[in-house]
Amino acid sequence: MLTADKRDPAALPRLLLTVLAIALLWPGIHVSELNPGVLLEAENRRQMGSFISGFWPPAHDYEFLALLWEAILQTLAMATAGMALALLLAIPASLLASRALSLGAASRGGQLGFWSRTLRLPVRGLLIFLRSVPEIVWALLFVRAVGLGPTAGVLAIAITYSGMLGKVYAEIFESINQRPAHALMQAGSGRLNAFFYGILPGAAAELVSYTVYRWECAIRASVVMGFVGAGGLGQQIDLSLRMFAGAEVASMLLAFLVLVWLADQLSRLLRGRLA
Amino acid sequence: MTITLTGTSLRHGQVQALHAIDLQVAAGERVAIIGPSGAGKSSLLQLIASAMAPTTGSVELLGEAPWRLSARARQRLRARIGLIHQAPPLPPRQRVVTAVLAGRLGQWSTVRGLLNLLHPSDIPGVRAVLAGLGMADKLFAQCGQLSGGQLQRVGIARALYQQPQLLLADEPVSAMDPVLAEHSLKTLNQHASERGITLVASLHAVELALAHFPRVIGIREGQVAFDRPAAEVTSDMLDALYANEHLGSPPLPVPTLNLQIPRC
Numbered sequence: 093m094l095t096a097d098k099r100d101p102a103a104l105p106r107l108l109l110t111v112l113a114i115a116l117l118w119p120g121i122h123v124s125e126l127n128p129g130v131l132l133e134a135e136n137r138r139q140m141g142s143f144i145s146g147f148w149p150p151a152h153d154y155e156f157l158a159l160l161w162e163a164i165l166q167t168l169a170m171a172t173a174g175m176a177l178a179l180l181l182a183i184p185a186s187l188l189a190s191r192a193l194s195l196g197a198a199s200r201g202g203q204l205g206f207w208s209r210t211l212r213l214p215v216r217g218l219l220i221f222l223r224s225v226p227e228i229v230w231a232l233l234f235v236r237a238v239g240l241g242p243t244a245g246v247l248a249i250a251i252t253y254s255g256m257l258g259k260v261y262a263e264i265f266e267s268i269n270q271r272p273a274h275a276l277m278q279a280g281s282g283r284l285n286a287f288f289y290g291i292l293p294g295a296a297a298e299l300v301s302y303t304v305y306r307w308e309c310a311i312r313a314s315v316v317m318g319f320v321g322a323g324g325l326g327q328q329i330d331l332s333l334r335m336f337a338g339a340e341v342a343s344m345l346l347a348f349l350v351l352v353w354l355a356d357q358l359s360r361l362l363r364g365r366l367a
Numbered sequence: 368m369t370i371t372l373t374g375t376s377l378r379h380g381q382v383q384a385l386h387a388i389d390l391q392v393a394a395g396e397r398v399a400i401i402g403p404s405g406a407g408k409s410s411l412l413q414l415i416a417s418a419m420a421p422t423t424g425s426v427e428l429l430g431e432a433p434w435r436l437s438a439r440a441r442q443r444l445r446a447r448i449g450l451i452h453q454a455p456p457l458p459p460r461q462r463v464v465t466a467v468l469a470g471r472l473g474q475w476s477t478v479r480g481l482l483n484l485l486h487p488s489d490i491p492g493v494r495a496v497l498a499g500l501g502m503a504d505k506l507f508a509q510c511g512q513l514s515g516g517q518l519q520r521v522g523i524a525r526a527l528y529q530q531p532q533l534l535l536a537d538e539p540v541s542a543m544d545p546v547l548a549e550h551s552l553k554t555l556n557q558h559a560s561e562r563g564i565t566l567v568a569s570l571h572a573v574e575l576a577l578a579h580f581p582r583v584i585g586i587r588e589g590q591v592a593f594d595r596p597a598a599e600v601t602s603d604m605l606d607a608l609y610a611n612e613h614l615g616s617p618p619l620p621v622p623t624l625n626l627q628i629p630r631c
Contacts, residue, residue, distance in 0.1 A: 199418060282480070
């Protein structure tokens, strides 16, 4: 009896899952040719050591700081402009794609009719297409098309992020209580007003929180895109890495940390106001 | 006729909510719908509000058949019908003034509706409606800060502000104390009779229905059990309406003449 009491029926499945996870991961490590031993070889250790020892003190001469400031501004501008363009497309697309604003569904207890489902498909398809190609690929394409510089980064962010924002906005609209909007549409209101009076008050906090988080992601993405020539902080990091200027890399990473921290604080502030 | 239902039935998935209802209500009539929980009172009101399409049979409201109209024309018809919901569908972060003004969205252009969000366009009108319900001091409060009874009164205010030709109410006073319930029903009836509009309300409280409404319809298991002037409704009819064979024991104490119906 006692042994039966001590048995945990979940123990065996957990053990099996652990074994399965290791069995799946092991070939993955081999296929990806991960070999941590390389890090410990004497030659590589010396190289890394000399590079990292260059990190301190971070570069802080006036000329470099002016350059850094300009790169930060460029990165911020790239992320913000990209987000603004993305919103231009994402907001109308999310309104079209969301089931929350279907007049038919309001009369059918939330069930979509055949036509309202079919007509929403192309919009959903467009959003999937926009976000299925990673922004770095768009950036490479646009660098070819419009040349080196932030324009390529802005366009790449605008395209990918409009797909993501549109999809998530549409789902946020559907996830909140639908009764206010349905009641308004059943009292004769148009769809746009039903959205502003019935859905937006409930969804505003979540929308703002997600948008600020995406803006933070856009800052990171614009840094990455700098490596392929789209300007900003990323391009500077790339140049400094190539020149083994560890002190400059360290300053830029610190600047980057501060940017993300600021975005986090902004998100917290806005969410506190709206929640 | 303001409302004409002919052989109308309604099915929610597997559940047959209403069976072949025939009902006529003339303009300016004030009608109460009573019946046990789950009898189909709310479904009937949803049909009359043109919020739901009937499964079979026809619905005619204010001289038009809503489900034969285009979507746009149906929205115009719906703007002339006001429904007070039992649990008012108001976003907690919305201000009372905005929630009440939203009653006229069906009559306003889209642009006016949007501008009204930036600045409430008719504060005196909203204040007057709320004052009639004893809520004038809550004009700029957020809906989330109100009690259940206060929310129900905001819901009533929205429907009154809409100025519909057909006013429907689904358990409009279920969360209010007896005095407030009495007052709110009086306000509704007064509003209806002053303007000669049709009022149909479902109520849990039989005594309120009999006291305030000239005509009473009893609904049981999705069918009309009786449809009489309030003065002709007998206690036998009420006993038959509320008889519950599923609640066997314990046997009720000696059946009293005044029916005690729980209000919620």
